Amino acid sequence: MRIQAIAANTFRETIRDRVMINILLFAVGLILLSLIIGDWSLGQQVKVIKDLGLSAMSVFGLLIAVFIGIRLMVQELERRTIYILASKPVHRWEIVVGKFLGLASTLAINVVLMTAALWAVDYVMEGRIDIGLIPAIVLIYVEILLIVAFAIFFSSFISPTIGAIMTLSVFIVGHLSDFLREYVEIYPDQGFHWFLKAVYYIVPNLEKLNMKIAVVEHLEQPPHVFAYGLLYGLAYLSLILMLSILLYQKRDF
């Protein structure tokens, strides 16, 4: 109940955020613009629209996650509203989880709106909506939530600017970590490969949450690819959220 109240409050705060609204409008605009861009693709309009739509969803979701996620806890500390919350019979973990769920709800609405825009454009082009995109969209959402979890985690012990840079770095390294594994496999005898292996397992492998090409090209995928991706993402974000809670428990305010 207390988590619900904090989440509802966070949702109300973030849904009114101008940064979020601007990013959302930009994303929907870009998806609509794909109609024109697709026209230059020599018969590949539908592919271009879907690629661009899914990428816009991911990129703009990431921006919202970083810029709003990093301020989520920091704002409470700066405005000193955290003292009001802390003086109530509320556990710190409830504050962190409530905040996370509030932003997660806002992001869910964003993703739904962007999906609606993408399907509208798809309907104009194909005369039908491609529900096969859903697995990729769900994993994009999980990826965004994972980034939010990292933003909350970093904001618990470093400044917002450094935290935003660190969160973006996690996103970049997370998408490149597959190459680390490939490198280790190709050169197994290198002395430092244990270090690369460690990095590979510590940093989230965000490519495991990437089904964009598979759904756009209608590649046959075994069902466990989606299921494992979902499980991996949810487990990882729960882990990071727990670490954030531990750090906030120890923090003085």
Place this chain on the structure above:
Amino acid sequence: MHSLKHIAEKTVIIVLLLTLAATVYLTQQAMDRYQSIRFVNREAVFLPKGEVLKWLSMGYRGAVSDWLWIRTVLYVGRRLMDEDNPYFEYAVTEGTIHDEIRQVRDEEQITQLDSVYLLDDHLKGLLHRFESRGLVVHVYPMLERLTTVDPYFKFPYIFGGVFIMMETGEITAARELLEKGYRYYPDHWEFPFYLGWIQWMYRGEMDLTQKYLLEALQCPGCPDYVGDLLLGLTRNLGSESFAALYLSGIHESTDNPEIRRQVHRLMIELQKSPGAH
């Protein structure tokens, strides 16, 4: 007094705004005068290798390959219609296919024609379009990169393997591209079908053609005319008839209006040719 000051302030602001707007308008006009609008730069862009692009594109390989694809299409479009193309004017004003080939041979720019052919000059001429040889230098590397970034983007393989190959006569790069596509789509009949076409038409390799057509037939959804082609090959159908059969197969195999238009044009030319029956 206060109101006068207020009016003066407002006037200054309005004058400043108008001056700035006029400056923007005039400088823009001046720049336009010296810079003709080019929708897309015909010059090649420097692009790192496909593997590096794959790294850089991170989770957005589909979008990056789309960007490369659109650049390729725009580049090809300009090359095919651009008066800068060395063969464009010749082909439009006075070129016939025979003359084109003769001229190209004279200039010793084409090496493929020196290889062994089983077919006569006229048929070779029909199926090679040399007016766009400039495409080869940049288009195939671009297609190679984009198919490395997103190897499941199917159409660029066909585009490079059939459309650009017919425009340029570049067999080796086309074959490599189709073979790459075939590796990623081993159960798609189009790839062995087009590979068979290259082997027959441009290499005169009957055995390989037969092998590819057989492979195509074993793929799910392979249309009946592939079987007819194989039959024609084994019955030693005349070159012109076999070419007609293959071309109609290629025409049927694609929805892309550009490829259909190009193949249709070749079919009409083939019908008009002296050897047609």
